[in-house]
Amino acid sequence: MPPFSKNTFQEWQARHSQDPDFVAESLDLEAGYQIARLRLLRGMTQAELAEKAGTRAASIARLENGSRSPSLSLLRRIAEALDAQVEVKIRPKTMQP
Numbered sequence: 001m002p003p004f005s006k007n008t009f010q011e012w013q014a015r016h017s018q019d020p021d022f023v024a025e026s027l028d029l030e031a032g033y034q035i036a037r038l039r040l041l042r043g044m045t046q047a048e049l050a051e052k053a054g055t056r057a058a059s060i061a062r063l064e065n066g067s068r069s070p071s072l073s074l075l076r077r078i079a080e081a082l083d084a085q086v087e088v089k090i091r092p093k094t095m096q097p
Contacts, residue, residue, distance in 0.1 A: 035049075
């Protein structure tokens with residue numbers, strides 16, 4: 001059995017945040033992660049969330065696993081069903097000095 005890591009989450013995150021592939025992937029999965037997190041905090045199944053949001057459980061599953069990018073209108077319906085809000089940010093790709 002391999003030994004347990006003694007790294008903190010902050011150390012792990014700092015190390016991985018330097019990897020451009022990891023950063024790109026985590027940004028792609030952010031919406032799905034937040035949907036799953038809030039759904040579980042609310043004690044809901046994917047089917048229950050789908051019914052409240054007016055979609056199918058398979059659509060919720062695809063959003064949560066990152067295989068589908070949600071439309072803004074679907075995100076709004078999901079947020080309403082989760083008693084949450086949608087925040088959209090538009091930022092420059094690179095920071096200008």
